[in-house]
Amino acid sequence: MTRVLLVDDDPFARSLLATILTRQGIDVVGQVSDGDEVAEAVDLHHPDVVLMDLVMRRVGGIEAISALQRRANPPRIVALTSFAQDEAVHDALRAGAVGFLxxxxxxxxxxxxxRDAAAGHGALDGAAARIVVDRIVADGRDTRRADAVRRLAALTDRERDVAAWAGELTNDQIAARVHLSASTVKQHLSSALAKLGLNTRAELAVLVDRAGLTAQR
Structure with a gap:
C-alpha cells in the first residue's frame, strides 16, 4: 500500500485529503501543518510520497521540496495548491517535485x-500539464529564433536588407525599395543563399521570419 505524508497548513484541507486518500486505499501515515515540520515527519513515517502544499506560513512548499531533495533517498513529492500558475508549476518541478495537482x-x-508518483512516474493535472507543454513549445521557439538570428548575422548589411524582402517582393520590386539594380539584388540573394546553405528564396523567407528580421519600409 502506498504511504503518504500530507503537508498543508489548512487542517480542513488535510482532513479532506486524508479521507479521500484513505477511501481510495492509500495509507496516510502522517500529517503536518508547515514546511519546517516535513523533515522530521519523513524520518518518523518513511512515506513513499509527500503531498506538499506550496503556500504555508513559516516555510513554503518550494523550500521544503528543495530541502527534501538534498537528502540521500528522498520520497517522491507531488506539489499541491489551490490553482495552477505558470511560475508555481515550474518552480515546484525545478525544485524536485514529480507532479503538480x-x-x-x-x-x-x-x-x-x-500512486503514479510512488511508482516513479510524473503526476500532472490537466492545467499543469498544459503549462509545462506551453513552456516547452515556447522554449523551442526561442531556440529556433536564436539560431536563425545567429545564422543571419553571417550576412552583410546589404544582404540582410535584400533578404528581408525575399518572401514578399520580386527582385525588381526589391531593387526599387533598396535603391539597387535588379541584377545586384539577384547577386545579394544568391550570396545570402550560399552563405546560409539554402537552396531557395522560400527557405530564406522562412529563416527571415523565424529570426524576426523586419524589412526597412
Whole structure:
C-alpha cells in the first residue's frame, strides 16, 4: 500500500485529503501543518510520497521540496495548491517535485497521481500539464529564433536588407525599395543563399521570419 505524508497548513484541507486518500486505499501515515515540520515527519513515517502544499506560513512548499531533495533517498513529492500558475508549476518541478495537482481535482485523480508518483512516474493535472507543454513549445521557439538570428548575422548589411524582402517582393520590386539594380539584388540573394546553405528564396523567407528580421519600409 502506498504511504503518504500530507503537508498543508489548512487542517480542513488535510482532513479532506486524508479521507479521500484513505477511501481510495492509500495509507496516510502522517500529517503536518508547515514546511519546517516535513523533515522530521519523513524520518518518523518513511512515506513513499509527500503531498506538499506550496503556500504555508513559516516555510513554503518550494523550500521544503528543495530541502527534501538534498537528502540521500528522498520520497517522491507531488506539489499541491489551490490553482495552477505558470511560475508555481515550474518552480515546484525545478525544485524536485514529480507532479503538480490542484486541490479541487476529483478524488480518483488525486489518488491516481499519488500512486503514479510512488511508482516513479510524473503526476500532472490537466492545467499543469498544459503549462509545462506551453513552456516547452515556447522554449523551442526561442531556440529556433536564436539560431536563425545567429545564422543571419553571417550576412552583410546589404544582404540582410535584400533578404528581408525575399518572401514578399520580386527582385525588381526589391531593387526599387533598396535603391539597387535588379541584377545586384539577384547577386545579394544568391550570396545570402550560399552563405546560409539554402537552396531557395522560400527557405530564406522562412529563416527571415523565424529570426524576426523586419524589412526597412
Amino acid at each position: 490542484v486541490k479541487d481535482e476529483n478524488p480518483e485523480k488525486i489518488a491516481d497521481a499519488v
